[in-house]
Structure formats: structure tokens, C-alpha cells
Amino acid sequence: MSQPSLTNFIVKRPWLKAWMRPLAGWYADLSGYRKLGLRADDLLHEENETVGLALKRLSPKESYDRVFRMRRAFQLSLSHQLLPPHEQTKPSEDIPYLSPIIREIEAEINERENLDSLVIQKK
């Protein structure tokens, strides 16, 4: 359940990638979650089995950090404040920690479906 994206389309075309890169940075910065100390992967919908399982597979440290970021963001949102600039998420910290696991689980599900609908050709 990673976000739908055009990433693959763009990454395959270097000229397009070079052109989109500053735009993407600008967009991510503007969307505001970094100002609350969140990461992009914190915004994924977690109300489904795939992401639920992925969250269980996080290491204890990552899981703790995720909950911390969310509680902090919730408090900030309640009090209508932003984090001081040095505590905000830097672009270098905004790394996907959850979506690789989600993609792995999706691949597992996909493999299971493929194997279930396997057609055997006898030589």
C-alpha cells in the first residue's frame, strides 16, 4: 500500500529526473509534514493488513521513533505550532523506512497469487 506514484516512469528517463528533482524537493517541503517533524512514510495509510504487518516488522527502535514523531506532530497540531527549524525533518532524514518493507510484503502476496493461479504444462 505504498503511495501511487509516477516515480518509476520518471526515474527511467534521466532528463526527466533531472528536471523533476528540484520540483519534487520543493513540493515535499511545501506539503508541510517536515515542519511537524514527520517523514513521508509516516503519512501512509496504516489501516490495512499489509501496512499493519509491515509495522510489525519494523525494528523496535524504528517503531519507537515512529510513534514519537507522530505524538509530537499531534501535539504540535493541537497547539497550532511548528517545530523550531533545527528540529524539523531535514530532506536528508526524510528516508523511506516503511515502504521497502511494504513493497516486500506486496511482492510476497503477488507471488502467492501467481503460484495459486499457476498452470502446469507437462512436457
Next chain:
Amino acid sequence: MIARPSVRTASKALRCLQCGQRRGYAAAASGFNYQTGDSAGIKYASRDVPGQMTTLALVAKAGTRYEFLPGLAEGLEKFAFRNTERRSALRIVRETELLGSEVYATHSRETLSLNAKFLRKDLPYFMELLSEVAGKTQYLPYIFEEEVFGHIKFAQKNFLANPEALALDSAHGVAFHRGLGSSIHPAASGPTSKYLDHATISAYASTAYAKSNIAVVANGADNAEVGKWVGEFFGDYQVSPVQGAPQLSSSQSKYYGGEERIAHAGGNAIVLGFSGSSSATGGFYKPEVAVLAALLGGQSSIKWSSGFSLLSKAGLNYPSASIKTKSHIYSDAGLLTVTITGGAKDVAGVAFDAVKTLNAIAAGEFSNEDFKKAVAYAKFAELEYGESQSAGVQLTGSGLVQGGKPYQIEETSSAIGGVTSEKLKQAAKSILEHKASVSAVGDLHLLPFAEELGLKV
């Protein structure tokens, strides 16, 4: 009327099918013993039993005896055939299903083995699978949490609910303390998760599956072909030891002896253990112990009769008791056990009789006829056990990784044939002179102490 010709054609077809297969069986057997070889630095042994089936095993010298933390052998066994670097656990399952085969992992006190049974033509596939499982399994935290740990818990519960297994394990514990005596399953009430996680299992795997520590054994495959495929699929086999992983080693087993009593509500079991014989490839081989085990016996091999063995005759007075005598052989030591299970009173009664019987044998009070029967039965049991595919593969593999010599059943059985009644008497005497390892599990109010039985502990 309509059915008749079709039945006839069907039976004809069946006959034809059988005759096609019979040709395979009629081919000259290449011998009962295993041929050994070395390919790509991996020891292998094979026995070309004519037939359609092959049993393949990768035996590692990594049973509970060698584990450096409790439960590692069990954990590594449960990690077998899970996700590898090349394919997922699901794919392994589906592929082996499609080929019509069976894969499983087992561990014992001395060895850990990955086994596969399949049709003869699929040998390359399974050779590749075993090399992949041993060398390329991914020991990931989530696989341990989601799949492996649950299975370990189940195995512990299963073990805990079985008084007989519990008694046998505790008898090994008091007999050998550490090494051979370490429990075959991690104790359910012990701190399992303190020692077991993906990292420690991965460290154990890195030394357990090292090239020098494993052997490949095939039953029902051509020796040259096994060598060829071992070379092919184990050519780039490399298991690099994880940093800080201790070398797997175990010092020479020492027999201690003693007594342990465990209260249990689910049944009664007493194990009377005595210092026994090592395997023929080990240095402490005593064929008379196998004959003594057959003479004590306890279970009949024929219907409607108690059989010739002394304990099965004694057991007639105790209808609820079931008696088994087994010589457990290991690479450098052994344990001869009399296992008695059933109602508490009957178990206690048989235990007294068993000690009496053993004393009588030590005094030479057994008929020559019974002795001959015991020798014949011990020989039969040895050959029958060795002939069964999976057991033969296990024995050979463990002989190969431990002593570099496969277990040769014909030699062993001829050694049993050479046992004299005087030797048997001596064996029984020396057994009684040493301490016994007695373990009672169940209703401790009724089960006797070793002292009461007249055994030294």
C-alpha cells in the same frame, strides 16, 4: 458384462506397469554398503539401491550436543526451508509439491539434517535446494518472530506433554551432564527468548553449515552422479563464519549417572539408563550392548505372544505397562535405556523386575536358547534399521561428519554375531558396577527411587 473386459485391460495395464518397474528392481544391486567420495571439498556417500526413489540428506555435525546456547539446534532446524536469497519459503514448498516430494529437517543430539525424498530423476533439483538452504538461508528477524518462534513453542509444548520423552531426556541429562546431556528441546520454563533470536541462530548456522562440518548422503542414487551434482551445486558453496561465533566443539563425553524425578500429571515413565556403547565408527564400540538390549527387550516382534525377551515376559504381570529397551549410540559414548511407561503401580513393578532381570543376566542366569535368540534379533534389528532409507542416511551421515567413516551395517551386524554369552555376562556386570542414570516422571508418590530399586546412583 460391460465391466469385465475393462477390468481385464486395466489389470493388463497394471501388470505392464509393474513389469516396466520390475526391470529397475532386477538390475544388480551395487551393494548394501555406502560408497564414499569427496567433491568440491564436501564429503558424500551414496548407495545405489535399485528403485524409483531417492532419499537425500545433508547432515551437519550440529545437534544439541554442539550448540553454544540452549535451543540453537532446534531454532536452526525450524529455520530450514524458509526464505533463501534466491527464493521464498512459499516457492520452495510449491516447487517441491509439484515435483511430488517431501522435504523436512530434523535434529538429534549429535546431528542436524536437511532431508528430501523424491523421484530419482529430480536429484539435481534437490541437490541445489539443499545447498541453497544450508548456504543461503536468510536469518531475518521477522521470519524468526512470525514463523520460527511459534514452532519452537509448539515443539516445547509437545515435548512437555510427553512423559516418556521427558524421562529419556532427563536420563541423558544426568548421564552426560553437558554436551550429550543437553536437552533436545529448550526447556519450556527456561529463558528461551534470552538466548534465541535470529542473530544467534545465524551465528550458529555459519559454523554449523561450514564446509568441513557437513556431509551429503544419498540413498538410491548413482555414486558418480551424486559426486557430479555435489561438485556442481556445492562448488561455490561458502559459509563465512559470523564474527564472534564460537567454534562448534564438544569434549569427549564422560558418563556420570544420577537420578532425577519430575512430577507430571500426564502419565508415568521411568527410564533406567546405563553406560552403553558408542557407534561402530566411534572408539567405544561394544556389540554386546546391542545383544543385551535385545535380551532385555520388552516388546514382542510377533503377534499373540509375549516374545522371548526377558522383560516382555516379566511385563505379563503388569498389563498396563509398556517396556522398551534401546541402546542409544552416539559417536563417542552410548546409553542403554529401559523405558517403562503406563500406570504408576505397574511401572514401579516392572522397574523392580527389570533390575532383578539385569542382576540375573550378570550372574549368568539366562538360557542359551534365549541368548541365541537375542543375538539373532539384535542382528535383525540392526540390519532392518539400516536398510530403512531415512535411518540409514542419518547413520551414514553422522558417521561421515564425525569420524570420516560411513556407518557400515554389515560390519556392525557381523560384530554382533561374534558376541559370546560370557561377553554378555561381563557387559551386564560392568553396567551394574557403574552408576545408573534413573529418571522418573509422573506420580512421584508411587514411582520408586533408584535406591529402592537397588541401583547405584
